[in-house]
Structure formats: structure tokens, C-alpha cells
Amino acid sequence: MLKIISNQDFEQFSQNAKDAPRQRSHHNLHESLDAGVQRLFISTEPDTYMRPHRHSESHKWELFLVLKGQLDLLIFDDEGTVTERHSLSPETNRAIEIPPGTWHGYACMQSGTVGLEIKQGAYVPTPAEDFAPWTAAEGESGADEYRDWMRSAQVGDKN
Template sequence: MQLINSTLLNEVTKQAQESPRLRMNCNFHDSLDAKAQRLLNALEPGTILPIHRHPHTAETYLLLRGKIRVMFYNDKKEETESTLLDPLVGSFGVHIPANQWHTLEVLDSGSVLFEVKDGPYTPLRENDLLK
């Protein structure tokens, strides 16, 4: 058992703050081959997440704490929609369909997402990054 509590969120946040990428995962799946990828993703303002898509899986974000803006794009790199996630105002998460271009902007230090997507883990390919 692994308890998801403030202690765990604080530990992963500290690791994110010390990371050059300003983000850190805490995986709950046993391997990268697992059929479900479940993880905490601690994110700090300034982290760079390129506009990308997952062609073979949808992705769900639940924001446990902090504030994050999630943006959606079309093939021309035009922002088509955005949503602000902030659990303090009742906006807890978003479900991102497979093949949808997206990224996020971290607005509060200490932001932590719980993410779920189908496995196995597949690194982003060049054509899954919108440049």
C-alpha cells in the first residue's frame, strides 16, 4: 500500500523543485509495460512541457493541489481551448482524448497532478510533438 497524502506530495514536490526539469513523477505502476500508467506528477512554474499528443491513448489529469492551465491546439499550432484547473474553486481535472494536441502551464508552486493513461509507456515520437 502507498498512501497518497500531504507527506508524499511534499516529497515529490521537493524532488521537482530540485530537478532541472522542474517536475518529478512518482509512479504507481509496476513497470513501463503495465497496461495502466498511474502516477503523480509534481510540477513547478517554469517547467517546459512541449505541445504533444498521445496517438494511442487518452489521458486523464486530476489536480490534487495547486493551479494549472491546460491548453488544447489544432494541427496549425493554434490554441483552440484552455481550461484552468484549481481544486479550491471546484475545477479538479480534465480528460484528454487520444490524438489531441495539448500542453500545460503551471501557475502555482507545489502543483501535483494524478495522471492516468493506457500503457505500455511509449516515449513521444517526433511526429507527436507540435513544432
């Protein structure tokens, strides 16, 4: 079955994110969470918090493409120092592939941002040990401050 995603769909994805308590939404292209390849559109708003994490399984690379808006990808060392920062947008870098075991997090820099994530499945929720221990969990005290710090953090910075 063909799956066609239109500009109107992008507008709906963005509206879904604006309406969501977490300020982001997912639109899965894969049929089930057991699919061998996970493919999903992720719409984000600047107030979303995408907590730094890693995919520790040796086969769990992540390919992320920004199709509208801007996300900044931050790469961290094991102590939480920013080692790389990359802008992802139609005007800068469109796509990035993150190798397994890499601490990373995204900062939404523009309202209406829509990206496409592709990674090997099946979907398994991120285990607690794969969330960055130097960060607050979503909804906890300090999470909003860390999100705001991520928007401006530069290489060499540590919160």
C-alpha cells in the same frame, strides 16, 4: 499491496520538482513501464516546460487530475492556435480527460503543483512526430519563451 500517499508525500514530491533541473518530477504508482494502466503523480514548478504534444495511438486517452496548485491545459489545432484553455485546480476544474490525437500542453501556474495522470499503457516515449511541430523542443532556443507564452495565451492566440 496498499499504496498510501500522504500530504507529507505531496510535500516531498514538490521538493523533488524544485530540486530537479526540469522543475518537475514523477512518482509512479504502476510497477513497471509495461503496466496496462500508467498511474503517476507529476509535481511541477512554474519554470517547467511541458511541450505541446498528442497521443496518436487510438487507445491513448489521458486523464489528468490536479490535487494541489494549478495547471492550465491548452488545446491546440494542427497549426498551433489555442482552441481551448482550462484551469485545473482544487478551486476550479479538478480533472480533465483528453481524447487521443488531441494537441495539448500544460502551463504550471503555481509553485508546488501536484497532479495525478492516468492513461493506458504500456509506456512508450512520445515519438518525434507527436510533439507539436510549431514548438521548440525542451532545452532548445525558444522553449522558455514558448513556456512563458503558454502561461497567458488565450483562445484564438497563436505564437
